[in-house]
Amino acid sequence: MAADPLTDAVSARICAHMNRDHAEAVVAYARHFGNRPEARDVQMLAVRPEGMELAADGETLLVPFDHPLSDSEDAHRTLVAMLRSLPPMS
Numbered sequence: 001m002a003a004d005p006l007t008d009a010v011s012a013r014i015c016a017h018m019n020r021d022h023a024e025a026v027v028a029y030a031r032h033f034g035n036r037p038e039a040r041d042v043q044m045l046a047v048r049p050e051g052m053e054l055a056a057d058g059e060t061l062l063v064p065f066d067h068p069l070s071d072s073e074d075a076h077r078t079l080v081a082m083l084r085s086l087p088p089m090s
Contacts, residue, residue, distance in 0.1 A: 003073035006049055010072050015044040018079070025083050030054050032086050034061040047075050 004010045018026050023042075029052065030039040039056040046053040051064040065082075069075050 003071035005071055006047065006069055006075060008046075010075075011047045014047045014072070014075060014079075018044045025079075026054065028083065028086055029063055030056040030061060033063040033082065036061065047079075052079075 026044050027039060027042045029044075030036045030042040034054060034056060036056050036059075041058075042054055042056045044052060045055055045060070047069070049065075049068040049070075051062050054061045054063060065078055067078075069078060
């Protein structure tokens with residue numbers, strides 16, 4: 001399957017999947033990469049080439065990526081790598 005360009009529709013699909021199926025990971029992104037260690041209510045709003053936009057307890061955060069994303073497969077690999085780089089959740 002070919003990777004999709006990182007369009008608004010693809011971003012919305014990624015966010016819906018992450019918010020529905022990987023809510024703990026979304027919270028972990030806000031706590032660690034967004035420097036909000038107490039964040040509880042977190043939603044992924046957008047995935048753009050430069051970073052992900054999160055809503056954390058009513059505040060909008062931009063969590064930058066370490067490189068500009070090229071497509072949906074790059075987004076998947078990057079989000080997984082970011083999660084794997086975190087210390088174990090307690």
